[in-house]
Amino acid sequence: MNKSEATRQKILETTTWLIGQYGIEKASLSMIAHSVGIQKPSIYYYYSSKEELIDAVFAWILEGYSFEQYFQIHEYTKKNFVEKMVRDGLQLLVEETTDTQMLVVQVLNEFLIYGSRESSHNKEYRLKIKAVQEGFIDGFFRLLQKGEEFGHTDSKGLREKACVLALTLDNLSNYPLIGIQLDVSAVWRETITSVLSKKGDFT
Numbered sequence: 001m002n003k004s005e006a007t008r009q010k011i012l013e014t015t016t017w018l019i020g021q022y023g024i025e026k027a028s029l030s031m032i033a034h035s036v037g038i039q040k041p042s043i044y045y046y047y048s049s050k051e052e053l054i055d056a057v058f059a060w061i062l063e064g065y066s067f068e069q070y071f072q073i074h075e076y077t078k079k080n081f082v083e084k085m086v087r088d089g090l091q092l093l094v095e096e097t098t099d100t101q102m103l104v105v106q107v108l109n110e111f112l113i114y115g116s117r118e119s120s121h122n123k124e125y126r127l128k129i130k131a132v133q134e135g136f137i138d139g140f141f142r143l144l145q146k147g148e149e150f151g152h153t154d155s156k157g158l159r160e161k162a163c164v165l166a167l168t169l170d171n172l173s174n175y176p177l178i179g180i181q182l183d184v185s186a187v188w189r190e191t192i193t194s195v196l197s198k199k200g201d202f203t
Contacts, residue, residue, distance in 0.1 A: 008046050010036050015057050020106040024054060024114045051122070058111055058125060061104060065132060067139030076143065078150040082192065085143070089165075089188045093172055102176050136166040144195075153196045161195045 014035045018027040029050055033040040047053040070092045076084055108129060115125030140162035147153045153161070168191045172184050 007036070007038070011043065011046060011053070012057055012060050015053060016061065016107055017103065019054075019057065019110055020103045023110055029053075055122065057107070058122075058128075061107055061111075062128065062132060067136045071139055071143060073139070073143050073146060076146055076150075078152075081147055081150055081152050082196065085192050086185075086189050089169060089192075090185055092169065093184045093188065105173055105176075133166065133170070136169065137162050140165045147196065154198050164195055165191065 011032065015027060015032050018031060018035065021027075022031075029043055030040050032053075033043055043053070047056060071085075071088045111125040112129060115123055115127075115129075137159075141159055144153060144158045144161055148155050148158070168188065172182065172187060175182055
């Protein structure tokens with residue numbers, strides 16, 4: 001990474017942190033430049049406006065964050081199905097430090113709020129985050145269909161079960177924001193066990 005690329009990356013990271021701390025509207029270009037250690041006009045070499053910089057932060061945060069990034073359905077077999085679901089979910093939940101996870105959640109929540117305001121220049125933020133969340137529900141639905149083929153679950157309520165899995169992942173990411181620390185491994189495993197249990201199966 002050359003100096004220019006390193007500076008661009010530092011601007012993105014610094015802006016992300018400042019948005020998490022102060023919000024989109026209060027994170028000024030002057031504040032960003034000061035924190036990066038450059039002059040304010042230098043930011044315009046990389047981004048033509050604050051709006052473009054904010055868009056870049058949003059794209060960077062969501063980059064690669066999709067169901068397919070963490071759950072490769074074609075790799076699931078009848079033998080590895082349950083343990084792979086556990087591992088893949090935990091990869092998403094614990095691959096970053098708690099502080100990084102909290103920052104990402106804070107920033108995404110800020111984009112949700114910002115995208116709903118009349119003054120927002122980009123109403124697409126909320127829609128894009130919604131699409132990502134729906135992608136996880138649809139992905140879990142397809143994964144559970146495969147689980148049904150393998151005999152790990154029955155066909156009843158697959159969409160609802162997919163919602164439970166997606167909601168659990170989302171909440172396990174959000175709870176640290178309000179100071180609740182959970183044993184994410186135990187909760188995630190229990191959720192999978194409950195979702196996959198068949199009617200009349202109490203083992």
